[in-house]
Amino acid sequence: MSEGPLRITITCTECESGINITPTKNADVAKCDICSHEEAVSFSEEHFKNILKECPCCQRKDFYKQKDFNRKIGVVLFVIASIIYLFTFDYTYGIPVSLIILWLVDLFLFKKIPPVVICYKCQSIFRSVANIEEIYDFNHEMNDRIIYSDHNFHGEQLEH
Ligand SMILES: [Zn+2]
Numbered sequence: 001m002s003e004g005p006l007r008i009t010i011t012c013t014e015c016e017s018g019i020n021i022t023p024t025k026n027a028d029v030a031k032c033d034i035c036s037h038e039e040a041v042s043f044s045e046e047h048f049k050n051i052l053k054e055c056p057c058c059q060r061k062d063f064y065k066q067k068d069f070n071r072k073i074g075v076v077l078f079v080i081a082s083i084i085y086l087f088t089f090d091y092t093y094g095i096p097v098s099l100i101i102l103w104l105v106d107l108f109l110f111k112k113i114p115p116v117v118i119c120y121k122c123q124s125i126f127r128s129v130a131n132i133e134e135i136y137d138f139n140h141e142m143n144d145r146i147i148y149s150d151h152n153f154h155g156e157q158l159e160h
């Protein structure tokens with residue numbers, strides 16, 4: 001399922017640009033290409049095996065997974081489908097065919113692109129995570145408690 005090294009996108013705390021890194025031996029900082037600010041990182045052996053248990057940026061263990069849908073492709077497809085719809089009035093059984101095609105392409109893209117993992121605390125994004133099956137979907141209550149009251153769940157999923 002995972003291909004290549006773990007890919008990490010950190011958000012620069014200075015300028016909010018994305019800093020793209022992969023686990024690197026002996027690296028303790030990731031430098032922002034835009035403003036040269038350095039973010040502290042610490043990699044463990046697990047990170048080199050694409051296993052994500054602890055965030056290399058904030059050392060928290062609370063993550064969620066999210067579908068990695070390419071917004072730009074989505075917008076382009078929607079525009080194309082809308083144009084087809086406007087110019088053809090392609091109703092079949094009362095449903096526009098162009099919208100069915102869009103829905104199918106959308107479904108295909110969602111299926112093809114593996115989900116990304118995001119750190120609740122520092123919002124770092126992780127791709128090619130081998131243990132993705134262990135990671136839960138976004139939990140609103142966990143997010144609120146981590147972001148607003150700095151709660152640490154230590155990797156324990158809140159059950160509901
Ligand atoms: Zn920066």
Ligand SMILES: [Zn+2]
Nearest residue numbers: 055058119122
């Ligand atoms: Zn983090």
